[in-house]
Amino acid sequence: MTAEIICxxxxxxxxxxxxxxxxxxxxELAELGISVLHQHVIGDNPDRLRELVCQAKARxxxxxxxxxxxxxxxDLTKETVAQAFGDTLRFDEEEWxxxxxxxxRTGRTPTPNNRKQALVPTHGHKLPNTHGTAPGAWxxxxxxxxxxxxxxxxxxxxxxxxxxxxxxxxxQNCTIHSKTLRVLGGESSIASKVAxxxxxxxxxxxxxxxxxxxxxxxxxxAASQDEAEAACDARIAEFRRILGPNAYDVDVPGLEYTVxxxxxxxxxxxxxxESCTGGMVAQMLTNVPGSSxxxxxxxxxxxxxxxxxxxxxxxxxxQQYNVVSGPVAAAMAYGxxxxxxxxxxxxxxxxxxxxGALPDKPVGTVYLAGADAxxxxxxxxxxxxxxxxxxxxxxxxxxxxxxxxxRHMALELPVEEALPLSGSDMPADSxxx
Amino acid sequence: MTAEIICxxxxxxxxxxxxxxxxxxxxELAELGISVLHQHVIGDNPDRLRELVCQAKARxxxxxxxxxxxxxxxDLTKETVAQAFGDTLRFDEEEWxxxxxxxxRTGRTPTPNNRKQALVPTHGHKLPNTHGTAPGAWxxxxxxxxxxxxxxxxxxxxxxxxxxxxxxxxxQNCTIHSKTLRVLGGESSIASKVAxxxxxxxxxxxxxxxxxxxxxxxxxxAASQDEAEAACDARIAEFRRILGPNAYDVDVPGLEYTVxxxxxxxxxxxxxxESCTGGMVAQMLTNVPGSSxxxxxxxxxxxxxxxxxxxxxxxxxxQQYNVVSGPVAAAMAYGxxxxxxxxxxxxxxxxxxxxGALPDKPVGTVYLAGADAxxxxxxxxxxxxxxxxxxxxxxxxxxxxxxxxxRHMALELPVEEALPLSGSDMPADSxxx
Numbered sequence: 001m002t003a004e005i006i007c008x009x010x011x012x013x014x015x016x017x018x019x020x021x022x023x024x025x026x027x028e029l030a031e032l033g034i035s036v037l038h039q040h041v042i043g044d045n046p047d048r049l050r051e052l053v054c055q056a057k058a059r060x061x062x063x064x065x066x067x068x069x070x071x072x073x074x075d076l077t078k079e080t081v082a083q084a085f086g087d088t089l090r091f092d093e094e095e096w097x098x099x100x101x102x103x104x105r106t107g108r109t110p111t112p113n114n115r116k117q118a119l120v121p122t123h124g125h126k127l128p129n130t131h132g133t134a135p136g137a138w139x140x141x142x143x144x145x146x147x148x149x150x151x152x153x154x155x156x157x158x159x160x161x162x163x164x165x166x167x168x169x170x171x172q173n174c175t176i177h178s179k180t181l182r183v184l185g186g187e188s189s190i191a192s193k194v195a196x197x198x199x200x201x202x203x204x205x206x207x208x209x210x211x212x213x214x215x216x217x218x219x220x221x222a223a224s225q226d227e228a229e230a231a232c233d234a235r236i237a238e239f240r241r242i243l244g245p246n247a248y249d250v251d252v253p254g255l256e257y258t259v260x261x262x263x264x265x266x267x268x269x270x271x272x273x274e275s276c277t278g279g280m281v282a283q284m285l286t287n288v289p290g291s292s293x294x295x296x297x298x299x300x301x302x303x304x305x306x307x308x309x310x311x312x313x314x315x316x317x318x319q320q321y322n323v324v325s326g327p328v329a330a331a332m333a334y335g336x337x338x339x340x341x342x343x344x345x346x347x348x349x350x351x352x353x354x355x356g357a358l359p360d361k362p363v364g365t366v367y368l369a370g371a372d373a374x375x376x377x378x379x380x381x382x383x384x385x386x387x388x389x390x391x392x393x394x395x396x397x398x399x400x401x402x403x404x405x406x407r408h409m410a411l412e413l414p415v416e417e418a419l420p421l422s423g424s425d426m427p428a429d430s431x432x433x
Numbered sequence: 434m435t436a437e438i439i440c441x442x443x444x445x446x447x448x449x450x451x452x453x454x455x456x457x458x459x460x461e462l463a464e465l466g467i468s469v470l471h472q473h474v475i476g477d478n479p480d481r482l483r484e485l486v487c488q489a490k491a492r493x494x495x496x497x498x499x500x501x502x503x504x505x506x507x508d509l510t511k512e513t514v515a516q517a518f519g520d521t522l523r524f525d526e527e528e529w530x531x532x533x534x535x536x537x538r539t540g541r542t543p544t545p546n547n548r549k550q551a552l553v554p555t556h557g558h559k560l561p562n563t564h565g566t567a568p569g570a571w572x573x574x575x576x577x578x579x580x581x582x583x584x585x586x587x588x589x590x591x592x593x594x595x596x597x598x599x600x601x602x603x604x605q606n607c608t609i610h611s612k613t614l615r616v617l618g619g620e621s622s623i624a625s626k627v628a629x630x631x632x633x634x635x636x637x638x639x640x641x642x643x644x645x646x647x648x649x650x651x652x653x654x655a656a657s658q659d660e661a662e663a664a665c666d667a668r669i670a671e672f673r674r675i676l677g678p679n680a681y682d683v684d685v686p687g688l689e690y691t692v693x694x695x696x697x698x699x700x701x702x703x704x705x706x707e708s709c710t711g712g713m714v715a716q717m718l719t720n721v722p723g724s725s726x727x728x729x730x731x732x733x734x735x736x737x738x739x740x741x742x743x744x745x746x747x748x749x750x751x752q753q754y755n756v757v758s759g760p761v762a763a764a765m766a767y768g769x770x771x772x773x774x775x776x777x778x779x780x781x782x783x784x785x786x787x788x789g790a791l792p793d794k795p796v797g798t799v800y801l802a803g804a805d806a807x808x809x810x811x812x813x814x815x816x817x818x819x820x821x822x823x824x825x826x827x828x829x830x831x832x833x834x835x836x837x838x839x840r841h842m843a844l845e846l847p848v849e850e851a852l853p854l855s856g857s858d859m860p861a862d863s864x865x866x
Contacts, residue, residue, distance in 0.1 A: 012455075012456075012459070012472065013459055013469045013470070013471075013472065014459060014460070014463045014469070014639065015455075015456045015457065015458070015459030015460030015461070015462075015463060015469075016460075016639055016641060017456070017641075018451060018452070018453055018455075018456040019451070019452055019455060019456070019472075020451055022445075022448075022451075022452060022474070023445075023448045023450070023451040023452070024448065025448070026445070026446055026447060026448030027447070027448030027449075028448070029448075030447045030448060036446045036447070036448075037446070037475075037476065037478075037481065038446075038473065038474065038475055038481070038485075039445065039446065039452075039472075039473065039474035040471065040472065040473055040474075041455070041471065041472035041473075042470075042471055042472075043470065045470075048470065048471070055488075206447070206449055208449065272733070274712075276719075277716070277719075278712075278715050278716050278718070278719025278720065278724075278731070279705075279707075279711075279712030279713070279714075279715030279716040279719065279731050279733060280712070280716045281712075282711050282712030282715075282716075282733040282735075283710070283711050283712040283713045283715075283716045285711070286709075286710075286711025286712065286733070286735055287711065287824065287825060287828065289786070289787055289788065289824060290788075291711075291735075292735055292736065295735055295736075296734075296735050296736030296738060296739050297733070297734070297735070297736065297739045297743070298711070298712050298731075298732075298733025298734075298735065299731075299732070299733070300705070300712060300715040300719070300730070300731025300732070300733065301729075301730070301731075302715075302719055302724075302725055302728055302729050302730070302731065303725065303728075303729030303730065305729060305774075306729050306730045306773070309772075310730070310732075310743070310772075339742075339743075340739070341738075353722070354722055355722065355723075391720065391722060392720060395720065
């Protein structure tokens with residue numbers, strides 16, 4: 001099946017908003033095995049819309065619309081598409097009652113224009129909107145389907161998932177299952193290791209690049225849901241075998257969710273002492289619902305005084321090694337352990353820029369230490385994140401490394417590229433990386 | 434002038450990436466007074482591309498392309514557009530030398546395909562790429578211009594700013610200046626107050642909604658740069674007069690930048706004691722370059738113990754009023770003052786959800802306190818942010834309110850909807866909002 005996506009809205013043509021609907025629909029259609037040949041954005045202009053619909057209907061089997069279902073006189077998408085598909089619109093009393101009760105609930109009065117929103121296809125069918133007032137529409141003629149959905153992403157996504165996707169899936173005569181593997185590291189380093197797995201047509205795999213990590217989305221089509229899920233799992237296992245522990249979890253929003261889950265499973269608590277990341281690690285951990293079970297204490301020791309007063313970093317240590325140094329990061333991590341009573345702690349100090357570079361420490365130099373109260377042991381890494389230049393990116397990448405160190409400590413995985421520490425030998429000269 | 438934007442790339446049709454280029458170009462063209470009638474996304478398919486280019490050339494005066502300039506055999510955008518504009522391509526030795534030296538610098542060997550990238554218009558002209566290897570192209574015929582730029586946003590934006598925008602601006606026969614006013618509050622509450630100002634054709638004003646705040650972008654066209662700038666300033670002043678102190682700054686990335694600037698100007702320091710926001714306020718402040726001058730201490734007191742041990746909140750206070758309460762927020766703010774030596778501090782405790790709601794405190798209930806060491810005085814607000822439901826949004830909005838309270842305290846502005854506090858009468862019953 002071939003498809004075109006048509007987004008209607010002046011706010012898109014003016015660049016007031018970015019067209020996330022087109023991306024969402026393209027990705028969903030690709031997963032259904034439907035080829036998207038065109039995406040269009042057009043304003044509320046009936047002549048231009050009519051020309052486009054006629055062209056698209058002649059060359060593609062499915063037209064997916066978002067937007068243009070509003071109550072104003074300008075919104076003529078439904079009327080224009082109905083005409084192109086040889087259909088008409090009828091007034092639907094049930095939809096009108098829904099609109100009236102929505103206005104009553106929000107204490108407003110509907111205008112005569114709002115009656116337009118209760119118009120639905122006569123021969124095609126309506127698509128109920130469970131998150132807003134404007135129903136969608138489904139037209140079908142001459143071997144072509146037109147699906148009209150609202151432009152508000154929340155409403156469109158719900159209508160897609162509840163009423164459009166299942167029907168298209170049934171017509172494609174298969175079931176589909178997707179899983180997303182999250183992997184630390186950049187797209188190019190990952191892609192080169194697992195390139196052959198991206199060539200396969202079923203399951204398909206696509207890689208999406210994020211700051212400091214990537215998502216690999218695996219989608220399998222099969223006759224049954226169980227088969228599709230099993231094919232997904234098998235392919236994910238292949239990715240994990242090749243990528244090792246950098247592939248950290250499946251179907252989670254981010255590394256902080258994995259870290260909180262592991263800490264909870266192991267009955268551990270974590271504390272943070274942050275300088276250059278300024279609370280970002282604490283903020284990420286506490287964004288996970290239920291994180292209070294595993295995280296109680298975060299120290300944002302942005303000044304030298306704060307490092308000494310809150311977590312007992314010896315001012316002489318700072319004097320001797322510089323505040324951006326391995327010994328200070330280690331003292332921060334051990335200090336956070338003592339001040340919090342947690343089993344695990346991390347300490348981060350670095351240069352996020354743009355100013356402040358030292359001769360031997362360019363912007364992006366970050367010292368990350370982890371300490372484990374159970375063994376008294378710890379780890380220290382010097383990260384060089386300067387290639388990314390931007391302050392926000394340096395901080396985000398440093399925070400990801402910190403979360404990953406917590407994960408390694410909690411799971412007792414070997415920490416590569418790190419100097420082992422023990423509470424007693426800190427600060428030894430070996431700590432100056 | 435009327436325009437169409439044509440983005441070429443299979444990764445857009447597959448939904449692998451969101452089309453930010455279309456938004457960028459739409460916004461820029463709107464500012465130049467050029468009407469964008471269509472946006473298209475199309476794959477690397479010469480037949481479909483040829484059909485689209487011929488249609489677009491017949492109805493619009495400017496076609497702006499991004500993408501399709503890569504070295505592979507599939508990338509035929511330049512050839513296809515040249516043909517539609519009655520032009521041909523010639524091999525450009527200067528561009529080829531640039532490509533060779535780029536490959537030499539990165540230690541790679543060019544393939545014969547790379548020679549394609551050195552092809553430039555014979556009658557039109559090339560657009561040098563200062564951020565990558567593929568030059569752009571400018572074709573012109575039959576009253577229509579086609580501008581071809583790379584798909585990589587960084588390369589496209591630079592080529593647009595350096596070589597395309599100035600030429601189009603000259604043809605539009607005017608200069609342009611833009612300024613962005615940032616305003617706390619939602620789009621609908623702002624738009625209703627200043628609606629007439631959005632109707633004006635010069636300067637234009639557009640509103641962009643962000644979490645908890647909005648951006649108003651004012652763009653003036655005039656014969657000279659000074660006139661355009663003066664017209665911008667005058668319109669911004671009108672907005673500020675109507676919107677009051679909620680309109681907090683011009684041309685800044687966010688409220689934290691304004692707060693850091695004000696603290697620095699006043700020679701003040703701020704400290705934070707955060708529970709439900711978990712370090713977000715500290716993280717935002719420290720993302721501003723140079724924030725170490727005004728921020729040294731952040732306490733992420735996520736557990737009850739941490740509130741008592743780090744900033745001296747009396748456990749009996751928590752016992753008596755609940756940890757999510759006005760007295761605890763106030764004690765956190767005063768505790769952060771004492772523990773840090775800063776002049777200003779904020780304390781935040783609340784329910785970010787999804788669980789944990791109490792009978793009188795639904796999810797989204799947040800207590801925000803501010804304390805001022807200079808006067809001993811403070812303020813306390815109860816925020817009700819539950820309508821937004823999502824944990825991340827509740828936290829972000831609470832953090833914005835906290836930054837805004839710091840701004841009000843630093844500027845000694847009246848703090849509306851807040852209970853005044855003094856260090857001595859805390860905890861009084863009046864604190865239980």
